[in-house]
Amino acid sequence: MRVVTVSTDAPEDIAAERHLHGLQARMLSDVQLTVTDAFGLRNTGFHAAPPGDAPVALPVPATLLVDRDGKVLWMDLSENYQRRSDPSVVLAAMRAHFDT
Amino acid sequence: MRTGTKFGLAAFALAAGTAALWFYFARQVSLPEDRTGFVVAFLAAATLGVTAYFKGTSWVGAVPPAAAIVISSFLTFTIAMSAQSVDAEQAIAVGDVIPGFAALDDEGEVFDSKALHGHLVLIKFFRAHW
Numbered sequence: 001m002r003v004v005t006v007s008t009d010a011p012e013d014i015a016a017e018r019h020l021h022g023l024q025a026r027m028l029s030d031v032q033l034t035v036t037d038a039f040g041l042r043n044t045g046f047h048a049a050p051p052g053d054a055p056v057a058l059p060v061p062a063t064l065l066v067d068r069d070g071k072v073l074w075m076d077l078s079e080n081y082q083r084r085s086d087p088s089v090v091l092a093a094m095r096a097h098f099d100t
Numbered sequence: 101m102r103t104g105t106k107f108g109l110a111a112f113a114l115a116a117g118t119a120a121l122w123f124y125f126a127r128q129v130s131l132p133e134d135r136t137g138f139v140v141a142f143l144a145a146a147t148l149g150v151t152a153y154f155k156g157t158s159w160v161g162a163v164p165p166a167a168a169i170v171i172s173s174f175l176t177f178t179i180a181m182s183a184q185s186v187d188a189e190q191a192i193a194v195g196d197v198i199p200g201f202a203a204l205d206d207e208g209e210v211f212d213s214k215a216l217h218g219h220l221v222l223i224k225f226f227r228a229h230w
Binding site (some may be wrong): 002034039061074077090098 | 130183184185187189190191193195196197198200201203204206207208216217220222223224225226227
């Protein structure tokens with residue numbers, strides 16, 4: 001299984017911060033929101049961008065499970081940035097969708 | 101102790117306690133969907149804080165209610181502005197095939213989504229390290 005993360009951080013910012021969580025994932029930089037827009041996950045709601053100059057916008061927090069052919073099996077969109085995909089919910093979805 | 105000081109301390113205790121609970125849940129990534137309880141507690145703390153000034157307090161006694169009002173207002177404000185939305189017509193959905201993409205990883209290497217073919221994949225979009 002592959003784990004990929006996408007955020008608007010610059011590569012050097014990801015490299016500097018990833019020790020905080022020690023995530024064993026391919027962590028991608030999407031400063032221009034190219035990947036975010038390809039998935040249609042740019043936040044259009046309030047508080048769309050962090051304070052400061054860059055980036056111009058942010059993705060809506062989302063978790064996707066994708067099968068071997070690239071098809072989305074399950075996804076969880078946070079309609080509220082204070083609510084993320086609960087790890088237990090993601091694990092349950094992985095059991096339900098990845099074990100079949 | 102002046103009456104206002106007591107109100108101020110009560111305001112601070114309520115605001116700080118609720119904020120501590122808030123950050124505990126936030127760390128667990130388990131803030132509830134319905135945060136009405138938090139809003140009620142924060143508004144109560146802010147009201148107690150304002151009441152403290154009306155009742156009268158000392159200079160030192162004015163600090164806890166001020167802190168209670170600031171903490172409560174700020175966290176209530178973040179709840180009010182936390183809603184997110186995507187363009188429903190553009191957003192990917194269950195059953196869709198993910199688009200091809202390429203992006204730099206944290207080592208500056210180009211990652212091509214073709215590398216994901218044949219693998220089960222978990223993709224996580226998040227709001228950056230800030």
